[in-house]
Amino acid sequence: MAPNCSTHEFFGRTVNGIRQCKFDIMKKSSVFPLTLFGLFLNINTDVSAQDLEVIIKNVKTDQGVLMVGLFNSEKTFPKKAWKGERLVAKVGEGKVVFRNIPPGDYAISVFHDEDNDGKLDTNFMGTPKEGFGFSNDAMGMFGPPSFEKAKIIIPATKSTSLTLKYL
Numbered sequence: 001m002a003p004n005c006s007t008h009e010f011f012g013r014t015v016n017g018i019r020q021c022k023f024d025i026m027k028k029s030s031v032f033p034l035t036l037f038g039l040f041l042n043i044n045t046d047v048s049a050q051d052l053e054v055i056i057k058n059v060k061t062d063q064g065v066l067m068v069g070l071f072n073s074e075k076t077f078p079k080k081a082w083k084g085e086r087l088v089a090k091v092g093e094g095k096v097v098f099r100n101i102p103p104g105d106y107a108i109s110v111f112h113d114e115d116n117d118g119k120l121d122t123n124f125m126g127t128p129k130e131g132f133g134f135s136n137d138a139m140g141m142f143g144p145p146s147f148e149k150a151k152i153i154i155p156a157t158k159s160t161s162l163t164l165k166y167l
């Protein structure tokens with residue numbers, strides 16, 4: 001039983017030997033389709049990932065920056081963003097694009113960090129003193145909305161807009 005068959009050995013064998021050789025070659029090549037399948041999966045993931053455009057409306061001042069957080073789970077929303085973008089605030093409208101987002105459920109939170117301290121300033125009651133907003137323009141009763149209310153779905157959504165609120 002020779003597991004390795006060179007071309008020379010292959011042609012030099014008896015009928016039984018040739019069968020053995022062919023069998024060995026087939027066994028080895030069975031790894032190949034699996035590798036191809038893996039590559040296919042990778043390519044497929046990349047193709048279905050897409051960019052998500054977020055338009056932020058009603059920016060009241062040119063001061064500071066807009067902090068845009070993209071969340072990919074109910075557990076982290078709206079505390080710990082999965083991806084974040086920031087852009088210089090301009091009165092009117094702002095736009096950011098999150099690149100290569102895999103299919104799934106997401107939510108967005110934005111605040112207008114006018115004093116550039118990296119935080120959403122609140123008063124002693126916990127009410128935001130800076131502009132803020134969520135995807136779907138979702139609002140909670142006494143705080144942020146649920147992930148479900150603010151949920152957007154990739155790849156169904158390619159572009160979404162939300163309106164900042166200043167209390």
Ligand SMILES: [Ca+2]
Pocket residue numbers: 112113114115116117118119120121130
């Ligand atoms: Ca701030």
